[in-house]
């Protein structure tokens with residue numbers, strides 16, 4: 001409990017420090033998960049869940065739809081998501097920590113769409129599961145190697161991990177897959193790793209990966225990237241190791257065609273994987 005309070009205090013300090021600082025963009029969307037609350041969208045994309053489906057998604061993952069109070073508690077320690085989702089009792093809304101023109105009508109707080117009479121409307125979901133297994137994190141180092149949880153052992157079932165990478169403004173991020181083995185199925189519906197050229201898992205979708213073929217390198221367009229790893233309730237595999245390094249476009253050779261054609265995906269290019 002004390003640890004949690006300390007963590008809250010820490011995160012609260014962090015929220016006060018958001019903005020542009022030391023040449024690094026401190027963004028508000030890093031904390032995808034806070035105080036047991038997390039945001040879920042349908043595997044098929046944004047705003048595809050009816051109330052019954054949203055409820056089922058959270059229950060499938062061992063929790064339930066978050067109440068307004070739970071979402072507000074999470075928001076108070078930095079949970080900021082620009083996507084409306086179902087909460088308990090058929091309410092719809094989303095948590096805004098940092099006011100912005102594009103989201104939340106320039107206000108902070110829970111943007112509340114109220115209790116919906118039509119439960120067939122489609123939104124995302126806010127789940128509450130204080131016992132959910134956490135993994136991932138926020139990384140600001142100039143290089144790092146991510147490992148799937150438990151690596152070199154197999155990863156577990158029912159994991160949701162987010163790795164957010166944020167390097168200095170103006171730099172780019174190069175991802176290099178060192179090992180990769182994730183339960184294989186044709187559309188990667190069971191277990192998958194998703195990569196976003198963005199600081200959240202809403203914008204900048206790059207690709208969804210599963211199976212045991214090593215994906216090509218990926219280079220971001222900006223100074224942020226998000227990796228999301230989701231596993232279902234059965235069948236695990238070896239997992240992955242992914243190295244990221246920082247490219248400084250101002251330095252000759254960096255961010256250019258340093259590797260052989262076809263081996264590196266420069267973003268804003270095209271991706272065959274979905």
Ligand SMILES: *[C@@H]1O[C@H](CO)[C@@H](O)[C@H](O)[C@H]1NC(C)=O
Pocket residue numbers: 118119120121122
């Ligand atoms: C309820 O919402 C769904 C999805 O937006 C829509 O298709 C349906 O017509 C709505 N029902 C009513 C009674 O408004």
Ligand SMILES: *[C@@H]1O[C@H](CO)[C@@H](O)[C@H](O)[C@H]1NC(C)=O
Pocket residue numbers: 255256257261
């Ligand atoms: C990189 O290679 C592609 C295709 O070979 C070419 O179109 C592009 O201009 C090259 N970029 C740089 C910075 O050399």
Ligand SMILES: [Ca+2]
Pocket residue numbers: 183190191231232233234235236
């Ligand atoms: Ca699985």
